[in-house]
Amino acid sequence: MDVIDLLNKEKINFTVSGQDFQIKCLNPDHDDTNPSLRIDKVNGVMHCFSCGFRGNLFTHFGAPPTQKTIRLHKVRDKIQKIRSDNVGLKVPEKAIRFVGAHRNITADTLACYGAFTHFEKEYAGRLVFPLKDITGKIRAFIGRAMDNTIQPKYLIQPRGAQLPMFPSNPDMIHGEVILVEGIFDALNLIDKGLHNAVCVFGTNNFDMHKLALLKVYGVQGIKLFFDGDVAGQEAAKKITDMCEEIGMPSAIIPIATGTDPGDLSKERIIDLREYLYGERGPSGESA
Numbered sequence: 001m002d003v004i005d006l007l008n009k010e011k012i013n014f015t016v017s018g019q020d021f022q023i024k025c026l027n028p029d030h031d032d033t034n035p036s037l038r039i040d041k042v043n044g045v046m047h048c049f050s051c052g053f054r055g056n057l058f059t060h061f062g063a064p065p066t067q068k069t070i071r072l073h074k075v076r077d078k079i080q081k082i083r084s085d086n087v088g089l090k091v092p093e094k095a096i097r098f099v100g101a102h103r104n105i106t107a108d109t110l111a112c113y114g115a116f117t118h119f120e121k122e123y124a125g126r127l128v129f130p131l132k133d134i135t136g137k138i139r140a141f142i143g144r145a146m147d148n149t150i151q152p153k154y155l156i157q158p159r160g161a162q163l164p165m166f167p168s169n170p171d172m173i174h175g176e177v178i179l180v181e182g183i184f185d186a187l188n189l190i191d192k193g194l195h196n197a198v199c200v201f202g203t204n205n206f207d208m209h210k211l212a213l214l215k216v217y218g219v220q221g222i223k224l225f226f227d228g229d230v231a232g233q234e235a236a237k238k239i240t241d242m243c244e245e246i247g248m249p250s251a252i253i254p255i256a257t258g259t260d261p262g263d264l265s266k267e268r269i270i271d272l273r274e275y276l277y278g279e280r281g282p283s284g285e286s287a
Contacts, residue, residue: 088137203235
């Protein structure tokens with residue numbers, strides 16, 4: 001008996017979500033109106049991203065997995081090990097470490113996140129950042145034009161790469177985070193003391209899967225600080241609705257029309273920090 005056989009046997013409705021099945025939580029103390037329990041298709045490991053309930057589907061119903069299921073699990077473990085051994089992308093040869101400030105962001109902050117320039121065609125005239133996943137491996141590069149004559153403003157390499165959230169440092173993504181749209185929005189806030197800023201790379205690049213990842217990382221609340229235009233504010237409202245579905249506290253930070261967080265001065269960001277967290281920062285550090 002495999003996972004899908006067991007679900008059918010127990011007459012449990014499910015939907016497919018990536019590598020998992022998604023069902024209403026099996027925790028008897030959780031009134032799960034919106035299915036939030038994810039079950040691994042192969043090994044039956046389950047986790048509710050709303051209440052935290054964990055377990056194994058086979059154990060839960062007293063049904064041993066088949067040898068086929070066990071073999072599939074072992075094969076997938078090998079594949080995951082191969083993937084984990086992948087070193088990821090490398091900073092291109094002849095990359096020049098960027099020295100100095102840019103767009104009112106200090107040299108130290110830009111250096112901390114690996115900013116570089118390069119004279120090859122795809123990088124020429126751009127300030128480039130490596131984008132790392134939660135394991136620290138580089139998954140993509142994003143280059144921003146350093147003047148308005150270069151188009152498009154942002155260029156991603158490799159083309160079509162799935163962008164992780166930035167930064168993806170698990171030591172920073174916990175407690176409460178401030179989600180912003182662009183990388184320079186996040187860098188500007190981090191540079192001036194809001195170290196819990198996380199970039200999602202646009203209003204269309206954030207979904208329930210990434211929200212669930214934040215919850216797994218230990219995030220307990222989200223502030224939305226998107227651009228002060230119609231698209232940004234509509235996207236912020238959409239994400240607060242997603243947060244409500246999984247029981248994640250969320251709120252939208254007001255922003256003036258036509259403004260984005262990357263435009264804010266140090267004084268404005270200090271004021272925002274005090275408004276949000278008082279005299280101490282989001283993780284309890286002194287302001």
